Every structure is written in C-alpha cells, then in structure tokens.
Amino acid sequence: MYLEVKDLKKSYGAGEGFVQVLRGITTGVEQGDMCVIQGTSGSGKSTFLNCIGGLDTIDSGSVVVDGKEIAGLSQTELSEYRRDNLGYIFQFYNLVPNLTVRENIQVCEYLTKTPLDMDELLETLGLTGHQNKFPSQLSGGQQQRCAIARALIKNPKLLLCDEPTGALDSKTSRDILVLLETINAKYGTTMLIVTHNNSIKDMVHKVIRIKDGQISKEYYNETRVPAAELEDL
Numbered sequence: 372m373y374l375e376v377k378d379l380k381k382s383y384g385a386g387e388g389f390v391q392v393l394r395g396i397t398t399g400v401e402q403g404d405m406c407v408i409q410g411t412s413g414s415g416k417s418t419f420l421n422c423i424g425g426l427d428t429i430d431s432g433s434v435v436v437d438g439k440e441i442a443g444l445s446q447t448e449l450s451e452y453r454r455d456n457l458g459y460i461f462q463f464y465n466l467v468p469n470l471t472v473r474e475n476i477q478v479c480e481y482l483t484k485t486p487l488d489m490d491e492l493l494e495t496l497g498l499t500g501h502q503n504k505f506p507s508q509l510s511g512g513q514q515q516r517c518a519i520a521r522a523l524i525k526n527p528k529l530l531l532c533d534e535p536t537g538a539l540d541s542k543t544s545r546d547i548l549v550l551l552e553t554i555n556a557k558y559g560t561t562m563l564i565v566t567h568n569n570s571i572k573d574m575v576h577k578v579i580r581i582k583d584g585q586i587s588k589e590y591y592n593e594t595r596v597p598a599a600e601l602e603d604l
C-alpha cells in the first residue's frame with residue numbers, strides 16, 4: 372500500500388470555535404492508483420488532502436506515505452517530505468504572474484536532482500508553443516496545464532489535486548482529465564483527486580466518500596471509463 376491512513380483525526384479552533392473535522396479516517400491507496408475523494412461541502416475533503424500533503428498538522432492517528440510516517444514530523448521535516456514526494460494542483464492555478472510558463476515550471480524543477488525532461492513535459496501537456504507567455508496571456512485550461520506541469524516536473528510519486536477542474540468549462544475539464552490519465556499511465560503517479568463532479572469517479576481506480584469527517588463508502592471500480600468518454604463533465 373502506497374498510502375496508509377489509520378484513525379486520522381483533525382480539529383480546528385478551540386472553545387466555541389472548536390470543530391472536529393476528521394473523526395477517525397482509516398483507508399489506503401495503492402501505488403499508481405488514481406483515487407477520487409467525494410463528499411458534500413464541508414465534509415472534510417480538503418482537510419484530508421492537506422493532512423496527507425503535510426500542509427496541515429494531524430491531531431492523532433497515522434499517515435504513512437511510501438513507508439514513511441508523517442504524523443508528528445516537524446515543520447522542516449514536513450517541508451522536506453513535500454519537496455521530495457508531492458505535487459499539488461489546485462482549483463485556482465497559483466501561477467507566478469510575472470514569470471513565463473517555462474519559468475513557472477523551472478521554479479519547481481530546481482527542487483529536485485532528478486526532474487523530468489522539461490521539453491518532453493511541455494510537449495505532453497501541449498504547452499510547447501506557449502512556453503514564453505505569461506499566465507495572463509493564457510486561457511484557464513492552459514493555465515491549469517501549466518500548473519500541472521509545475522507539479523509534475525519533479526516527477527512526484529504522489530499528486531494531490533483539489534478541484535482540478537473546478538474553474539473550467541466541460542470541454543477543458545475533459546482535456547485536463549485526459550491529461551491526468553495519460554500522466555498516470557506514463558509515470559505511474561499515484562493521484563488523489565478531490566472533486567464535486569460526480570462523473571470523474573468513473574475514470575479512477577478507487578473512490579472514497581467522506582461524510583461528516585468519516586468514510587461513508589469506499590470501493591474500487593471494476594471497469595474504468597476513459598476520461599475522453601465521461602459524460603456530464
């Protein structure tokens with residue numbers, strides 16, 4: 372198992388403002404699997420992702436990623452863990468506005484000794500002709516592809532995606548999902564995808580549903596629908 376989570380609990384605030392967000396989550400994801408995390412607004416999906424991604428500390432429980440326990444790591448250790456293992460993609464692309472596409476990706480290339488080949492990645496993501504443009508000169512889909520390239524240049528073993536198609540129209544969403552599928556097949560990247568779009572669950576290996584901070588359902592898809600054939604995106 373690449374990711375093993377046991378009895379993960381996470382709360383925020385104190386006194387009147389105390390919220391118990393994750394109430395003991397136990398689950399796992401195999402290496403190379405794409406996994407969708409579903410749940411209603413406020414159920415704890417992003418919190419779960421952030422705990423696994425070392426962006427948030429954990430109250431109790433265990434999160435083992437690639438054999439390494441990340442619960443209880445110091446901030447410095449967490450930042451090393453993020454640098455060495457993870458790529459992130461968010462709904463809003465968080466590109467640096469005054470850097471070109473290529474430079475935005477280079478920022479992350481420098482974080483690793485073994486980056487993917489920049490030109491090949493630009494080609495895979497359909498960004499070769501846009502590499503010298505600034506984010507403001509790109510469409511939403513192109514900006515998201517740039518954000519994906521930035522996340523992938525380190526060749527992370529684990530890619531965390533929080534609403535990766537949330538700001539995109541249906542055609543561009545499909546393009547992005549086809550891309551994630553291609554990357555998963557090409558590099559074997561394990562992916563956790565938080566999404567409100569109910570169609571995306573059909574293209575992944577595993578689905579985890581969270582309700583009120585607990586797992587209400589989880590299952591593996593026996594057959595997967597290719598992203599290109601998903602309906603109602």
Ligand SMILES: Nc1ncnc2c1ncn2[C@@H]1O[C@H](COP(=O)(O)OP(=O)(O)OP(=O)(O)O)[C@@H](O)[C@H]1O
Pocket residue numbers: 383384390392410411412413414415416417418419
């Ligand atoms: N930093 C924080 N401080 C206090 N409360 C927080 C914080 N982050 C999240 N919460 C609370 O935790 C609960 C779960 O939030 P989370 O963002 O994980 O939900 P979600 O399932 O991702 O929701 P959505 O689908 O709307 O993005 C919410 O009630 C939210 O207000």
